[in-house]
Amino acid sequence: MIAILQVEIRKLNGSLALLLAVLAPALPGLLAGLSLISADRAPQWGSIFTSFVLPIWSLFLLPMVVAAFTTLVGQIEYRARGWDHLLALPIARWKLFLAKAIVVLAATATMTLLVLLFAWVGASIGGAISGHAPLGALPWAKLARTVLLLLAGTTMLVVIQLWAALRFASFVIPLVVGICGTLVAMAVAMTRTDQAAWFPWVLPLKILSAPDPVHYALFGGIGGLILLAIMIGDLGRHDFR
Amino acid sequence: MLAIETEHLTKRYSGRTVVDDVALRVPMRCVYGFLGPNGAGKTTTMRLLLGLLRADAGTIRLVGRDLAHRRRDALAQVGAFVESASLYDHLTGYANLDTTRRLLNLPQGEIDRVLEIVGMRDAARARAGTYSLGMKQRLALARALLGAPKLLLLDEPTNGLDPDGIRAMRLLIRALPEQIGGTVFVSSHLLNEVEHIADHAGMMRDGRLVVQDEVRMLLGGSATVAMTINEAEAGAALLRARSMDAAALDDQTIRLRCQDGALIQQTAMANRILVEADFMVSAIVPHARTLEDVYHDTLTSATSDYRRPA
Incomplete structure (x- = not known):
């Protein structure tokens, strides 16, 4: 399994997926920096992350980036006709799909951590330029808890996107899934409806805003793992052509 | 023991039978030419042999191992490329080979060995996306050779190659049974090519294997x-x-x-x-008499009377 994971990571080297994984998390940091440059007073570090950076990331950027990233991961195989090669090797199929899922989940976690890093850098630079450096200490404990819950809650979303990306040769399908899911989540956020609280794309928002986010995180995490098992079973029987 | 042995191999798509009761008998240590027009069922048969498709009926044995029950053991004997060289263009030739080497848990030196066989040592550090089609085909062949498989399945290996590339690939394939001590199963619609390199041949039409024999017997x-x-x-x-x-x-x-x-x-x-x-x-x-004559005679009459074990 370690060798398969190493190979999956190696395939990302020099790919567009890797470029996306590095560039996309920089956007919230850039926005945070620009916001601080034009700020007329110094904000708290806590509010920069919980009211600005993480909402932007979890509601809009994260689902879109996951859609694009999983699509690119799937297209690495489809464009190279890699399935023909991979699946004809004497390796259990489930290991190949599980390795891809682990890599994508790990990439999502890494991107989220990069978001925090870039936001810290961006806000620091913006604050230095405007003279309104963020106040207070970084809320490490709160951030760590929120990020952990966020990552658990997005597992289902990530698995759905990966499933669509690996199942279909066309890159359009996973992208449409991602765009539709994100639009629904934004509509839910704007209308403040509770009817779609358990929709996978809405879960990150709920984890940030609900009084008890653990339920949503557990639902997304456990649901994601169940879906992962179903996905592996389905792809294992699928005829890739 | 046969390199490939199938019984009643059948595959249907949407009610249409694309591989129909095929009984391949491919001996060890030979080059077997698998012929037929486009759409005859050659590639589908190869995909079935590699476990990329599931058969609706029939059995497949690769180097004595039943594919349905001992998939990994059977595929461990096989190297292949199907339809086109499937390479990751953003990786170097060497990295492409290295990904497969790692997956097969082979020593590092294995890459140099297969690059030597296909004459790609000097070009291996360039990105695969910059390769000519002939180089891609050779690199794909090198990758298929990793782990010294007893059976090589090559689908249209000369497709898209220029005359020099075809000749180089032909020489390479011809020498492979000796080099790997195994069998090379080559599908092609280029009869002249197969006649130059194959000891045995089988011909498909409309999903059926209509003839199968040693090439010298077919030409006699x-x-x-x-x-x-x-x-x-x-x-x-x-x-x-x-x-x-x-x-x-x-x-x-x-x-x-x-x-x-x-x-x-x-x-x-x-x-x-x-x-x-x-x-x-x-x-x-x-x-x-050429394989082209055999092909036309056989496919126009197209009865299974021609069928005999190789």
Whole structure:
């Protein structure tokens, strides 16, 4: 399994997926920096992350980036006709799909951590330029808890996107899934409806805003793992052509 | 033990049978040419052999291992590329090989060994996306050779290659049984190519294996002679009246089909009959039977009578 994971990571080297994984998390940091440059007073570090950076990331950027990233991961195989090669090797199929899922989940976690890093850098630079450096200490404990819950809650979303990306040769399908899911989540956020609280794309928002986010995180995490098992079973029987 | 053995291999798509009751018998240590027109079922058969598709009926044994029950063990004996060289263009040639080497848990030196075989050592550090089609095909072949498989399945390996590339690939494939001590199963619609490299051949049409034998056996049986004559229709009719297999190809050419080993005797007799009947025979050109002849004869008659174990 370690060798398969190493190979999956190696395939990302020099790919567009890797470029996306590095560039996309920089956007919230850039926005945070620009916001601080034009700020007329110094904000708290806590509010920069919980009211600005993480909402932007979890509601809009994260689902879109996951859609694009999983699509690119799937297209690495489809464009190279890699399935023909991979699946004809004497390796259990489930290991190949599980390795891809682990890599994508790990990439999502890494991107989220990069978001925090870039936001810290961006806000620091913006604050230095405007003279309104963020106040207070970084809320490490709160951030760590929120990020952990966020990552658990997005597992289902990530698995759905990966499933669509690996199942279909066309890159359009996973992208449409991602765009539709994100639009629904934004509509839910704007209308403040509770009817779609358990929709996978809405879960990150709920984890940030609900009084008890653990339920949503557990639902997304456990649901994601169940879906992962179903996905592996389905792809294992699928005829890739 | 056979390199490939299938029984009643069948695959259907949407009610249409694309591989129909195929019984392949591919011996060890040979080059087997798998022939047929586009859409005959060659690639589907190869995908079935590699476990990329599930058969609706039938069994597959690769180097003595049942694919359905011992998939990994069976595939461990096999190296392959299907339809086109499937390479990651953003990685170097070396990295492409290294990904497979890691997955197969092979030593690092294995990469140099296969690069040497396909003559790609110098180009291996360049990105695969910059390779010519011929180089990609050779790199894909190198990757198929990783782990020294006993059976190589190559789908249209000369597809898209220029004449030099075709020749290089032909020489490479011809030498492989000796180098790997195993079998090379090559699908192609280029009959001339297969005739140059294959010891055995099988021909598919409409999903059925209509002929399978050693190439020398397929090419034996009969030979033809082209006779240039002043009145071909009348001359051919005369020969047929004397129980000879003759047909007018045009106004001035008769094709005379002779039994194996009787070429000279039957040609001389036909010439004598025609000359004694005052026809003017101006040229006699023997025509060695080719796989193309076998192919057309077999596929036009297309009965399973031709089928015999190789």
